Structures are given as structure tokens and as C-alpha cells.
Amino acid sequence: MTQDRTEALREFRAELRAWLADNRPEAPSFRLPQSFLEVESDAQFEFLRDWQRRVYDAGYLGFDVPEKYGGQGVDNDKKRITVQEMVRARTPFLVNVIGLHWAGPTILMYGSEAQKQRMLAPLLRGDEIWCQGFSEPEHGSDLASLQTRARPSADGERYHVSGHKVWTTLAHVAKWMILLARTGSEGQGSPAAEKSSAAKYAGLSYFLFPMDAEGVTIQPLVKMTGEGGFNQVIFDEAPMPKDALLGKEGQGWQVAMTTLAFERGAADPAARERGAQLVALFERLASLAARIERDGAAVIDDAVAREKLVALRIEAEALRWSGVRAAVPGLCSERPMVLPLMSKLTISEFNQRVTDLAVELLGAEAQLWLEDAHAIDAAEWPRAYLNSYGFTIGGGTSEIQRNILGERVLGLAKSK
Amino acid sequence: MTQIPDDFGFQADHGTLRQMARRLLAERAPLSRTRELCERGGDDEGHAFDSGLYQDMVGLCWVGLDIDAARGGMGMGALTLSLLLEQMGRVLLPSPFLACSLAARALATVTEPRTAIDDDDEEEDESGEGDDSEPSTLDRIIGGDCIATVALSEPGRGAAGLALDYAHVQTSAAVDGDDTLVLRGEKNHVMWGTEADLVLVPARLRDEQRLGWIAVPLPCEGVEVSPEIGIDPTRRTARLRFDGARLPATALVADADDAERISRELLARGLTMVAAEVCGALEGVLELTATYAKERLQFGKPIGAFQAVKHPIVDVMVDVELARSLAYAAAAAIDAGVDDDEQLQLARMAKVKACEAYHHAAGRGVQLHGGFGFTYDCDVHFHVKRALFARATLGDATLHRRALAAALFDGDTRRAALAVVERGGLTLSM
Ligand SMILES: Cc1cc2nc3c(=O)[nH]c(=O)nc-3n(C[C@H](O)[C@H](O)[C@H](O)COP(=O)(O)OP(=O)(O)OC[C@H]3O[C@@H](n4cnc5c(N)ncnc54)[C@H](O)[C@@H]3O)c2cc1C
Numbered sequence: 001m002t003q004d005r006t007e008a009l010r011e012f013r014a015e016l017r018a019w020l021a022d023n024r025p026e027a028p029s030f031r032l033p034q035s036f037l038e039v040e041s042d043a044q045f046e047f048l049r050d051w052q053r054r055v056y057d058a059g060y061l062g063f064d065v066p067e068k069y070g071g072q073g074v075d076n077d078k079k080r081i082t083v084q085e086m087v088r089a090r091t092p093f094l095v096n097v098i099g100l101h102w103a104g105p106t107i108l109m110y111g112s113e114a115q116k117q118r119m120l121a122p123l124l125r126g127d128e129i130w131c132q133g134f135s136e137p138e139h140g141s142d143l144a145s146l147q148t149r150a151r152p153s154a155d156g157e158r159y160h161v162s163g164h165k166v167w168t169t170l171a172h173v174a175k176w177m178i179l180l181a182r183t184g185s186e187g188q189g190s191p192a193a194e195k196s197s198a199a200k201y202a203g204l205s206y207f208l209f210p211m212d213a214e215g216v217t218i219q220p221l222v223k224m225t226g227e228g229g230f231n232q233v234i235f236d237e238a239p240m241p242k243d244a245l246l247g248k249e250g251q252g253w254q255v256a257m258t259t260l261a262f263e264r265g266a267a268d269p270a271a272r273e274r275g276a277q278l279v280a281l282f283e284r285l286a287s288l289a290a291r292i293e294r295d296g297a298a299v300i301d302d303a304v305a306r307e308k309l310v311a312l313r314i315e316a317e318a319l320r321w322s323g324v325r326a327a328v329p330g331l332c333s334e335r336p337m338v339l340p341l342m343s344k345l346t347i348s349e350f351n352q353r354v355t356d357l358a359v360e361l362l363g364a365e366a367q368l369w370l371e372d373a374h375a376i377d378a379a380e381w382p383r384a385y386l387n388s389y390g391f392t393i394g395g396g397t398s399e400i401q402r403n404i405l406g407e408r409v410l411g412l413a414k415s416k
Numbered sequence: 417m418t419q420i421p422d423d424f425g426f427q428a429d430h431g432t433l434r435q436m437a438r439r440l441l442a443e444r445a446p447l448s449r450t451r452e453l454c455e456r457g458g459d460d461e462g463h464a465f466d467s468g469l470y471q472d473m474v475g476l477c478w479v480g481l482d483i484d485a486a487r488g489g490m491g492m493g494a495l496t497l498s499l500l501l502e503q504m505g506r507v508l509l510p511s512p513f514l515a516c517s518l519a520a521r522a523l524a525t526v527t528e529p530r531t532a533i534d535d536d537d538e539e540e541d542e543s544g545e546g547d548d549s550e551p552s553t554l555d556r557i558i559g560g561d562c563i564a565t566v567a568l569s570e571p572g573r574g575a576a577g578l579a580l581d582y583a584h585v586q587t588s589a590a591v592d593g594d595d596t597l598v599l600r601g602e603k604n605h606v607m608w609g610t611e612a613d614l615v616l617v618p619a620r621l622r623d624e625q626r627l628g629w630i631a632v633p634l635p636c637e638g639v640e641v642s643p644e645i646g647i648d649p650t651r652r653t654a655r656l657r658f659d660g661a662r663l664p665a666t667a668l669v670a671d672a673d674d675a676e677r678i679s680r681e682l683l684a685r686g687l688t689m690v691a692a693e694v695c696g697a698l699e700g701v702l703e704l705t706a707t708y709a710k711e712r713l714q715f716g717k718p719i720g721a722f723q724a725v726k727h728p729i730v731d732v733m734v735d736v737e738l739a740r741s742l743a744y745a746a747a748a749a750i751d752a753g754v755d756d757d758e759q760l761q762l763a764r765m766a767k768v769k770a771c772e773a774y775h776h777a778a779g780r781g782v783q784l785h786g787g788f789g790f791t792y793d794c795d796v797h798f799h800v801k802r803a804l805f806a807r808a809t810l811g812d813a814t815l816h817r818r819a820l821a822a823a824l825f826d827g828d829t830r831r832a833a834l835a836v837v838e839r840g841g842l843t844l845s846m
Binding site: 283286289290300311313317318324327328330331333338339342345399403406409410412414 | 424726731737741762765814
């Protein structure tokens with residue numbers, strides 16, 4: 001890196017840090033969602049969207065998108081620095097998660113010029129929110145067997161979608177959906193043919209579907225916490241123009257795998273900061289243990305509690321350094337791809353263990369729920385424990401992650 | 417504030433060294449050779465390890481790799497040494513390499529050796545530096561002429577084992593006359609104690625107010641070395657009884673603060689090195705088990721196709737990777753010279769994580785090999801035994817977890833943790 005460049009990046013970081021200090025929003029009067037699984041009310045959504053707009057308008061969002069599509073021009077260093085500084089400043093998350101991290105990069109890879117021109121700027125600014133329509137009631141882990149159909153109209157100008165998508169996060173506020181549907185033309189469409197594994201994949205196509213189309217019904221689903229935030233989407237001959245297709249007909253599986261790779265977290269530019277976040281999550285747990293008492297003594301002074309806490313603290317540290325090590329190829333030579341591939345599994349399970357231990361330490365207090373005036377920390381620990389299953393299931397379950405690791409990394413025989 | 421660099425201080429030539437070690441050990445010390453050594457009770461020269469290979473390792477300057485060039489070493493870091501040890505762990509190499517490395521390190525740490533005889537005495541330079549007529553002990557260790565070890569544990573400590581600081585060491589060194597130390601006490605689990613030409617012994621000095629490290633040449637009158645019968649055939653240990661052994665005052669290599677410093681450094685480095693070696697052994701048992709899961713057929717398919725087999729193996733792999741990250745971080749912390757307490761914390765974490773993961777992995781290894789896994793013919797039992805040995809080395813998990821808990825949850829740390837929450841703003845997210 002040239003001296004000028006280094007200097008320019010240093011300045012960039014300093015400016016950004018100052019900007020964040022001035023612009024980081026004050027905590028709202030309502031509960032601020034901590035992840036995109038928790039966006040429920042309009043007020044929450046607008047607050048978060050407003051934050052994303054301000055970041056974009058200030059020129060700090062879109063360092064993976066060329067300027068002609070509304071981005072800042074591809075600049076990995078600046079992207080890394082912005083992620084690092086935002087994590088450091090503990091800003092709210094950018095609400096268009098599916099758009100920014102999964103749909104956007106996929107469109108950049110497979111989109112036509114017109115699609116890139118149309119979609120990317122409003123996506124970055126949060127003006128248009130994206131959701132993901134992959135899973136169906138009967139087909140979750142076995143995604144490739146999905147049955148939602150997109151049928152071309154007689155004049156070839158549009159497709160009509162019929163089917164049922166479920167667990168669709170953010171669909172209630174989304175303008176667009178990345179939709180995986182079956183286009184298998186006549187002949188290919190027979191149930192028997194679709195069962196055969198090759199045809200199952202070949203019959204899939206990937207669309208950028210407009211959520212305001214006719215024939216679309218969005219029904220809120222209630223999460224196990226009793227809160228809202230995700231949905232099911234029912235399509236009844238819902239029309240979309242033919243240029244909603246991303247990539248080619250029949251290429252859907254390949255495109256979807258690209259999206260899932262983004263979703264499950266490729267190399268993380270802010271590994272160190274994220275590692276620090278995991279340790280910070282643990283520290284919240286430790287502070288809980290220091291505040292609550294059992295028979296007059298702080299729980300953190302209890303020998304059994306301490307053993308369990310330390311074991312988790314070690315885990316946090318191991319995850320922290322694994323994130324950093326992933327960027328040092330010479331220290332990953334034994335199995336080069338394993339660290340990124342295992343991060344979704346390990347981080348979601350760590351999160352679950354932390355929240356699980358929190359409810360264990362809370363003992364008799366753990367059963368108090370959100371509205372109870374005596375609930376410790378407003379019952380965020382039991383809520384976080386329940387929510388932890390969202391992460392071990394969503395985005396491919398832990399079991400599926402273990403299959404992938406066993407088969408792709410260790411080369412064990414397929415389980416099917 | 418010094419911190420661990422993003423690249424852990426890794427350099428391309430470290431990778432080359434690791435490759436070379438891997439190739440050499442694959443050729444000279446595969447597990448089959450280890451088995452043969454264990455079954456025959458040693459090599460042709462009567463050593464419990466392959467002494468020819470050890471001399472070749474000396475020739476490659478592996479012993480003393482992390483010792484300053486000015487003191488006759490290679491001046492490389494803890495990370496490099498870790499990468500070597502990892503390769504040795506992978507083949508369960510029976511070798512006093514780790515014991516010698518630690519002893520060399522301890523000797524190199526002492527800058528100003530002092531006598532215990534008289535506090536006000538003028539300092540004498542006993543290091544032997546500048547005296548090229550006779551090689552120093554450190555020179556002889558690095559040159560392969562002296563197998564050295566460290567006595568880390570005392571029987572009086574029971575399950576806790578580790579006795580490195582003044583509070584825990586019971587062995588005593590009294591002064592007799594002007595220039596004689598008289599050692600009394602007992603050490604156990606001394607790595608390669610039966611093979612050693614020299615053992616470094618921590619003892620309470622004279623008035624029992626200070627710690628000292630004493631270099632005891634072996635054999636030595638008044639020192640009884642009895643081999644322990646250990647579970648791990650790739651390791652030899654001994655119990656040492658000091659029954660009024662008389663040593664010259666110059667045997668005191670470190671006193672008081674210097675001695676405590678040796679203890680701290682030995683602990684941080686030792687734990688880090690054990691962690692690295694165990695990560696290699698973990699890799700070894702993972703390979704063994706994954707290979708078997710691909711080859712062994714039942715119900716018409718490789719057993720690895722069954723998720724009840726596949727998923728535990730994946731969990732072992734995940735653990736290997738997590739343990740490795742911690743082991744490298746602990747070594748990098750030493751090389752970067754981060755704060756002593758932080759070094760020691762990371763070292764404890766790395767050792768606990770690696771050893772607990774290894775113990776679990778070895779157990780899964782037996783189970784997933786089925787009936788064959790229960791036999792002596794199957795190599796996996798070597799790992800089960802090494803795991804028990806490694807867990808016991810340099811303090812078990814309980815000891816280190818307790819120490820970590822005290823460092824992390826008590827006193828100022830606790831106040832700081834509570835302050836963070838009062839400030840608010842920490843998020844609970846992924
Ligand atoms: C919080 C949350 C948000 C989500 N957001 C979205 C979204 O925005 N868009 C979207 O499309 N989807 C979303 N999903 C859906 C998610 O991708 C699926 O729930 C997930 O892939 C699992 O599918 P399933 O629910 O059908 O479970 P199933 O596939 O029926 O699995 C049930 C159980 O069987 C196990 N299992 C299944 N197959 C195997 C196998 N081969 N080997 C071993 N075990 C197996 C699973 O691990 C699981 O434990 C979300 C889910 C959650 C929980």
C-alpha cells in the first residue's frame with residue numbers, strides 16, 4: 001500500500017469516527033431491535049431505516065457497489081473500516097440486512113445491467129427493503145425440492161407465481177423478494193421427474209419479485225416469544241414481468257447457493273471487532289452473575305457457576321481468535337476453508353450457550369417474562385434464549401451445517 | 417498498549433519450517449515407529465526416545481529455537497516453536513524436546529544469577545558468559561549434550577499438582593556453611609526425569625521466605641530418581657526425592673524475584689507449548705477417526721454416512737480449529753510481548769481448551785472405531801493415554817479455570833464489568 005493510500009485511509013477512518021460520534025442515534029423510547037429477527041413495530045422499523053439512510057447519505061454505505069449503481073465504488077479497505085468503526089461505535093444494525101448482504105451481492109454477480117441500475121441504489125439507501133422467499137412449509141432443509149411455481153404467460157411477457165413461502169423475515173416491510181421457484185417447463189414438470197435429483201435442481205429459477213404484485217398475501221407469523229417480525233407469503237397467480245428473472249431459467253440453484261454463501265458469512269472484514277462483540281456478550285453474562293444473588297451471595301462467587309462461566313469465556317476467546325486467524329492463510333493451511341464454513345454454526349451455538357447459562361443462573365427468576373415489573377433486565381435473557389433458536393435454525397440448521405462440514409471439509413460420505 | 421498483531425506475527429519462513437518438520441517426522445517418526453519404540457522399551461542406545469532423531473533435531477537447531485541468538489539460540493519466537501511442537505504432537509513423538517526447551521528457556525531468562533549465601537554479597541557473574549573455556553549449561557542443552565527437564569509438580573499438592581510459586585512449593589534448600597545448599601523434599605511427574613542429565617528444581621530458600629530455582633545435575637548423591645509407571649507409553653516421568661542432597665551455591669540459578677519470574681514465564685510458555693503439541697495430537701486423532709469413517713463399511717455404506725458418526729467427528733474438527741486459534745493466539749501474545757497477565761490468561765485458556773477437546777476427541781475416536789478401537793492393535797488408545805497425560809501436565813483444567821475465574825471475575829475486573837452495564841449500550845446480538 002502506498003504512503004498516500006495509507007494516509008487517505010487513516011483520514012477516512014478519522015472522519016468516519018467523528019461522524020459516528022456526532023450522528024450515532026440516541027436510544028429510542030421503545031425497545032431497539034438487536035437483530036433483524038426482532039423488527040416488529042412501524043416505529044422500530046422507521047427508526048432503523050432512518051439510520052441506514054443517514055449512513056448512506058453521508059457516503060458510508062456501498063463500498064462493494066460501483067458508483068454507477070449508486071454505490072461508493074468498490075473499495076474493500078473502506079468497507080472493512082466502516083464495518084469496524086460501526087461495530088466499535090455500537091451503532092444500530094442496518095435494517096435492510098437481506099438486501100445489503102445477500103440480495104445485493106447476488107444481483108451484482110448475476111444481474112443484467114438494467115437490474116443493477118434499477119435495484120441497487122434504493123437497496124443501499126434502505127428505500128426498498130428486501131426479503132428472502134426460499135423456505136416453504138414442506139421444504140426447508142431440503143430446499144431444492146420446493147414446489148412454488150413460476151409459469152410463463154402465453155405472450156411470454158410475464159410469469160405467474162403460485163405457492164407458499166414461510167418464515168419470511170421482513171416480508172411485512174419489503175418491496176422486493178429474492179424468490180426461488182420452479183420453472184420446469186412442460187415434460188420436466190412431472191412429479192416423478194422432479195423427484196429425480198438432477199431435474200430437481202435444473203427446474204429452479206431465481207427471481208427478483210415485487211411484493212406489491214396482485215395475488216400476494218402476507219400473513220404475520222407469531223414467534224415463540226409471542227412477538228411478530230416474520231411472515232408467511234402466499235402467492236396466487238401473482239404476476240411479475242419476465243425481466244424479474246435473475247440469471248437464466250434453470251440456473252436458480254446455482255444463484256441461490258451464491259446467496260447462501262453470502263448469508264452464512266464468507267470472510268469477515270471486521271473479525272476482530274466481531275470477536276470483541278462475542279466477548280462483550282459474555283461480559284454481559286458475567287455482569288449479570290455479579291448482580292444477582294443466591295441466598296445472599298453473588299452468583300458469580302458460586303464455585304459451580306464460575307466453572308461454567310469460565311468454560312464459556314474460553315469459548316468466546318477461541319471464537320474471537322478464529323475470526324482473526326481466518327485472514328492468515330499460513331495459519332489455516334491444514335483446512336483452508338473451514339473457518340468461514342464453521343462460523344455460522346459456532347457463533348449461533350455460542351450465543352445459545354450464553355443465553356442458556358444466563359437463564360440457568362437466573363434460577364427462580366428466569367421464569368418472569370417481558371411485562372413483569374420484577375423481571376431482571378426486563379426479561380431480556382429468557383427472550384434472548386428463546387430467540388437463540390432463530391439463529392441455530394434460520395439460514396440452514398446446525399444439523400445441516402454439520403452435514404456440510406463433514407461432507408465438504410472432511411470428505412465423509414453423503415448422508416442421503 | 418501492545419496487542420497481538422492481526423497476522424499473529426506469522427511469516428512465510430515459519431510455514432517452510434513447519435513443512436520441513438512435517439516431512440521429517442512423517443518419514444522418521446510415524447505412529448508405527450512410536451509404537452515400536454514403546455513396545456521395545458526404547459531405542460538401540462537404551463534411550464526411551466529415538467536419540468538419533470533427537471540429535472538430528474538438535475542439528476536443525478530446533479532445541480533453542482526460541483532462545484536469543486546472543487545466548488546461542490535461533491532467536492525465533494514462541495509461535496514458530498508452537499508450529500514445530502504441533503507437528504511433533506501429530507505423530508505423538510516420544511521426545512524430551514519440550515522438557516529441554518522449557519529448561520533452556522528458564523536458564524535463558526535469568527539475567528543475573530546470584531548466590532543465596534549472603535544477601536549483601538557482591539554479585540558474582542555465574543552465567544559463564546564471556547568464559548569460553550567451558551560451555552554453559554544452556555550451551556550444552558542447545559548443543560544436545562544435556563537432556564534437561566523441569567520439576568513442576570509436588571506430591572503434596574495432590575490433584576492440583578503444579579507447584580511453581582513460593583506459596584505452593586514445599587521442597588526446601590537450606591544453606592550449610594559458605595557454599596553449600598542442602599535440598600530436601602519431593603517432586604513428582606517430572607517429565608523425562610529418568611533420562612535427564614539435569615533437572616531445574618524450584619525450592620524454598622533458607623529462611624523459607626523466598627523461592628529459588630536450583631540446577632541439579634543427575635545422577636546426584638542424595639537424589640533418588642524413581643521412574644513412575646505412567647499410563648502414556650510415549651512419555652516417561654519420574655519421582656525425585658531430595659534427601660539432603662548437597663549442591664554448590666552456584667547451583668542456585670535464580671533467586672527471589674528472578675525465581676518468581678522464571679516460574680511465571682515457565683508457566684505461560686509451558687502451557688502455550690503443551691497447547692500447541694496437543695493441537696497436533698488432536699489433528700492426529702481426528703485424521704485417524706475420519707479416515708476410518710470413510711473406509712469402514714456397515715449396512716453397505718461407509719460409517720461416516722451415518723450422522724450419528726459424522727456429526728461427532730465434525731464437532732471434533734470444530735474443536736480442533738478453535739483450540740488451534742487459541743494456541744496460536746497464546747504464542748503470538750508471548751511474541752508480541754503483551755502484558756504478562758494477559759499472556760498467562762491466554763495460555764491457560766489455550767491449554768484447557770486443547771486438552772479438554774483432545775480428551776473428548778480421543779474418547780470419540782475409540783467409540784467410532786468400534787470393537788477394533790478397544791484393542792491394543794488400534795492406534796487410537798495412544799491418543800486416549802496421551803490425552804490423560806496432557807491434561808495432567810502443568811496443572812489440570814480445574815486448576816486453571818479457578819485461576820482464570822479469579823482473574824476475570826474478582827476485584828477490579830468485577831467492578832469494571834458492573835460499570836459497563838451501568839453505562840448501558842451493550843447489544844445482545846450475533
Ligand atoms: C428466525 C428464522 C428466520 C428465517 N428467515 C427466513 C427467510 O427470511 N427466508 C427463508 O426463505 N427462510 C427463512 N427461514 C427458514 C429456515 O431457512 C428454515 O427454517 C430452515 O432451513 C430449516 O427448514 P425447516 O424449518 O423446514 O426444518 P426441517 O428441514 O423440517 O428440519 C427439521 C429438523 O430436522 C433436521 N433435518 C432436516 N434435514 C436433515 C438432514 N438432512 N440431516 C440432519 N438433520 C436434518 C433439521 O436440522 C431440523 O432439526 C427462517 C427461519 C428462522 C427460524
